[in-house]
Amino acid sequence: MSLAPKLEFRQxxxxxxxxxxxxxxxxxxxxxxDLLAFVETELERNPLLERDDEQAPAGExxxxxxxxxxxxxxxxxxxxxxxxxxxxTSGAERTADVDVSLSExxxxxxxxxxxxxxxxxxxxxxxxAVRGGEDADLEAGIxxxxxxxxxxxxxxxxxxxxxxxxxxxQFLIDSxxxxxxxxxxxxxxxxxxxxxxxxxxxxxxxxQGFEPAGIAARDLAECLALQLKEKDRFDPAMQALVGRLxxxxxxxxxxxxxxxxxxxxxxxxxLAELRHLDxxxxxxxxxxVAATIVADVIVRAAADGGFRVELNSETLPRVxxxxxxxxxxxxxxxxxxxxxxxxxxxxxxxxxxxxxxxxARTILKVATEIVRQQSxxxxxxxxxxxxxxxxxxxxxxxxxxxxxxxxxxNKYMATSRGIFELKYFFTASIxxxxxxxxxxxxxxxxxxxxxxxxxxxxxxxSDDAIVKALGDGGVEIARRTVxxxxxxMRIPSSVDRRRQKRALARPA
Numbered sequence: 280m281s282l283a284p285k286l287e288f289r290q291x292x293x294x295x296x297x298x299x300x301x302x303x304x305x306x307x308x309x310x311x312x313d314l315l316a317f318v319e320t321e322l323e324r325n326p327l328l329e330r331d332d333e334q335a336p337a338g339e340x341x342x343x344x345x346x347x348x349x350x351x352x353x354x355x356x357x358x359x360x361x362x363x364x365x366x367x368t369s370g371a372e373r374t375a376d377v378d379v380s381l382s383e384x385x386x387x388x389x390x391x392x393x394x395x396x397x398x399x400x401x402x403x404x405x406x407x408a409v410r411g412g413e414d415a416d417l418e419a420g421i422x423x424x425x426x427x428x429x430x431x432x433x434x435x436x437x438x439x440x441x442x443x444x445x446x447x448x449q450f451l452i453d454s455x456x457x458x459x460x461x462x463x464x465x466x467x468x469x470x471x472x473x474x475x476x477x478x479x480x481x482x483x484x485x486x487q488g489f490e491p492a493g494i495a496a497r498d499l500a501e502c503l504a505l506q507l508k509e510k511d512r513f514d515p516a517m518q519a520l521v522g523r524l525x526x527x528x529x530x531x532x533x534x535x536x537x538x539x540x541x542x543x544x545x546x547x548x549x550l551a552e553l554r555h556l557d558x559x560x561x562x563x564x565x566x567x568v569a570a571t572i573v574a575d576v577i578v579r580a581a582a583d584g585g586f587r588v589e590l591n592s593e594t595l596p597r598v599x600x601x602x603x604x605x606x607x608x609x610x611x612x613x614x615x616x617x618x619x620x621x622x623x624x625x626x627x628x629x630x631x632x633x634x635x636x637x638x639a640r641t642i643l644k645v646a647t648e649i650v651r652q653q654s655x656x657x658x659x660x661x662x663x664x665x666x667x668x669x670x671x672x673x674x675x676x677x678x679x680x681x682x683x684x685x686x687x688x689n690k691y692m693a694t695s696r697g698i699f700e701l702k703y704f705f706t707a708s709i710x711x712x713x714x715x716x717x718x719x720x721x722x723x724x725x726x727x728x729x730x731x732x733x734x735x736x737x738x739x740x741s742d743d744a745i746v747k748a749l750g751d752g753g754v755e756i757a758r759r760t761v762x763x764x765x766x767x768m769r770i771p772s773s774v775d776r777r778r779q780k781r782a783l784a785r786p787a
Contacts, residue, residue, distance in 0.1 A: 438488075461495045
């Protein structure tokens with residue numbers, strides 16, 4: 280067999296992931312907040328993109344008080360006088376009828392160097408009356424938020440005079456977690472700072488005397504003990520109670536009574552006092568604000584008894600391609616590099632606009648099908664939630680299953696029953712007894728919770744009893760599945776529930 284080079288022509292098909300296709304896929308699975316951040320980045324990078332901000336409707340901001348449109352230049356108009364004031368009246372004339380002089384009202388400020396503007400005081404109630412050369416900033420008087428670190432450093436400066444110990448105390452304050460706990464290795468910290476463990480323990484004791492009570496604790500028991508000592512309630516019985524928080528969590532009141540040497544009434548009072556303590560004293564100084572969920576799709580009831588699905592326009596970024604600017608710049612371009620850059624910007628901007636439009640249409644299409652499939656849930660509640668998977672929706676709307684999965688990721692739907700993530704409507708199927716219609720796993724979890732909430736204290740349902748009750752209701756389910764659903768909903772076992780309900784039913 281001879282080996283020789285040769286040329287061949289072959290024809291084949293392959294799927295190529297172009298940059299535009301990758302961009303469309305990326306935009307499809309972004310949440311509305313991530314999408315807005317991505318669009319802002321593109322607006323800064325691409326000079327041919329611009330926002331399509333809608334102007335205020337005529338008749339609102341552009342109309343005068345008489346209802347006629349104001350065609351004058353806003354920059355040339357004088358500020359309107361407050362209601363009840365004559366525009367021709369000067370500030371001095373407005374204060375002429377006051378029977379007391381302003382110097383008598385503010386006798387202590389005569390030598391401060393600040394001047395009082397009577398015209399501004401009388402003409403504009405929101406303006407700054409006292410000014411010293413420049414208008415005062417109203418926001419400058421608003422107190423800033425104090426962090427836990429700043430709050431403790433202020434107390435440390437008063438409690439510790441030695442500069443070396445103050446630096447060590449600052450290091451310990453910086454080592455606190457968000458809840459206010461000090462989880463460090465004393466020996467390792469002492470070796471790192473070049474001091475002794477006794478010094479570290481002494482400064483930890485100093486920090487534990489700061490406000491809020493319970494700060495710089497090493498664990499939950501110490502945190503609660505510090506707060507009880509602050510209230511002068513850390514007696515031997517309470518000390519024994521705090522030392523066995525595992526029994527408190529299990530609601531083992533019989534063991535706690537024996538351990539603390541108290542009766543039922545005293546134990547109930549001790550537990551009530553324990554519940555009023557703060558297990559995370561540092562949380563009061565957290566300044567982070569959780570982002571509010573904004574629905575991507577809004578579902579409203581229609582007049583014909585159905586539902587109307589529409590996109591939330593507030594979550595859709597509006598961008599346009601400025602083709603007039605492109606034409607102006609293209610006439611001035613001379614070099615091939617500039618021409619290639621301008622062409623790339625135009626292509627990227629066009630694809631972004633098309634991708635955003637396609638994303639909106641796809642979300643609306645998928646959401647409409649979900650509403651059609653789960654209309655019983657929207658009308659009657661979670662007990663009527665049907666089992667649904669991605670393939671069913673994909674087959675109905677003629678899309679790929681992976682596309683539906685990307686659409687439902689990080690997207691939310693606002694309904695009359697609340698705001699739900701789109702993935703909430705996709706639940707597993709649980710068979711029905713007698714070959715009937717299958718039940719949704721979420722609906723079964725809802726039934727389990729209702730059964731447990733309705734159980735009396737003297738007849739707590741075991742997992743086997745819940746299986747039997749669901750079977751009588753037409754749900755075929757195994758005991759281990761009931762236990763898994765119960766644990767996922769953070770519902771204790773029947774033994775723990777019986778102990779808790781008996782404790783609540785016992786008179787204080």
